[in-house]
Amino acid sequence: MSEAVGAEQLVYGPVPSRRLGRSLGVDLVPLRTCTYDCVYCQLGRTTLKTVRRQRWVDPSDAVAQVRARLESEPDVIALAGSGEPTLHAGIGDVIAGIKQLTSVPVAVITNGSLLGRPAVRRGLADADIVLPSLDAPDDGLFQLINRPHRTLRFDDVVDGIIAFRKSYRGQVWLEVMLLAGVTGILAEVERLAELAARTAPARIQLNTAVRPPAESFVAPVSAGSLQAFARLFTPNAEVIADTAPSGADRVAGRADILALLSRRPCTVADIAAGLGIHHGEALKAATALVAEGALELHTHEDRSFYVAASATAENREKERS
Numbered sequence: 001m002s003e004a005v006g007a008e009q010l011v012y013g014p015v016p017s018r019r020l021g022r023s024l025g026v027d028l029v030p031l032r033t034c035t036y037d038c039v040y041c042q043l044g045r046t047t048l049k050t051v052r053r054q055r056w057v058d059p060s061d062a063v064a065q066v067r068a069r070l071e072s073e074p075d076v077i078a079l080a081g082s083g084e085p086t087l088h089a090g091i092g093d094v095i096a097g098i099k100q101l102t103s104v105p106v107a108v109i110t111n112g113s114l115l116g117r118p119a120v121r122r123g124l125a126d127a128d129i130v131l132p133s134l135d136a137p138d139d140g141l142f143q144l145i146n147r148p149h150r151t152l153r154f155d156d157v158v159d160g161i162i163a164f165r166k167s168y169r170g171q172v173w174l175e176v177m178l179l180a181g182v183t184g185i186l187a188e189v190e191r192l193a194e195l196a197a198r199t200a201p202a203r204i205q206l207n208t209a210v211r212p213p214a215e216s217f218v219a220p221v222s223a224g225s226l227q228a229f230a231r232l233f234t235p236n237a238e239v240i241a242d243t244a245p246s247g248a249d250r251v252a253g254r255a256d257i258l259a260l261l262s263r264r265p266c267t268v269a270d271i272a273a274g275l276g277i278h279h280g281e282a283l284k285a286a287t288a289l290v291a292e293g294a295l296e297l298h299t300h301e302d303r304s305f306y307v308a309a310s311a312t313a314e315n316r317e318k319e320r321s
């Protein structure tokens with residue numbers, strides 16, 4: 001194991017989720033621990049690529065931290081964040097513990113790569129929504145886009161999603177990430193649509209690389225193309241909007257902003273919406289954190305994103321080695 005998630009900070013947000021509204025995030029694995037190393041990942045490159053499930057953190061710590069943040073009134077509690085959550089062998093215990101606390105829906109955002117394993121399917125059984133990904137129509141593009149752990153087979157991953165959907169009583173929302181010039185072209189979208197239909201999800205959601213990606217050659221598909229491609233899916237796909245409604249009235253501190261930014265690059269509007277603070281307050285706090293070197297400002301597709309300086313430093317170090 002390269003780094004442990006500190007028990008002091010497993011829960012973050014609520015953050016503005018493009019799919020779920022104000023989402024209270026729960027991190028169950030160390031930062032950038034995943035079965036994939038996607039070229040579009042907003043966390044940067046994967047630092048620990050593994051398929052070995054472990055109890056990375058104590059489930060009771062995660063549940064206690066969720067309890068402490070319920071007053072933030074999230075729309076959903078999402079097991080997601082710093083890596084692939086199904087790599088936690090006790091994910092079922094975390095879900096069960098949260099369900100005892102609250103009726104707020106529990107969602108699991110997963111790349112879907114381990115859904116072929118019966119133990120993973122059992123662990124997710126009590127979640128309300130499971131959101132797996134399907135980014136490639138064949139093994140060649142799977143290798144190119146997702147850069148999976150060497151033991152993962154494309155056909156097994158697809159079969160795993162299908163097996164999960166058949167046994168699961170909650171809702172499966174399939175996310176399809178389209179990349180310009182790679183899968184964001186008609187012939188590949190048609191193949192993806194065929195494959196997505198085989199998995200028969202309740203909803204299909206089209207996404208593209210709107211945030212700074214792990215690899216600089218990744219580019220987003222235009223909004224117009226996404227809308228046109230959405231009609232090729234059955235059921236018709238939804239194009240996921242980029243931001244969520246802004247909120248409320250709590251005062252976010254430096255630690256809240258850094259915790260949010262260490263998980264995903266955010267615009268000022270994202271910070272304001274996710275932490276429920278005024279736009280001006282978010283801008284002032286982010287500007288101060290840039291001045292002290294804790295954040296960096298990056299531009300991607302003409303939009304400005306704040307990124308935790310620790311995350312970019314780690315990426316640069318990895319590129320050098």
Ligand code: SF4
Pocket residue numbers: 034035036037038040041042043046082083084111
């Ligand atoms: S995008 Fe998701 S699945 Fe891909 S490397 Fe990042 S955390 Fe893993």
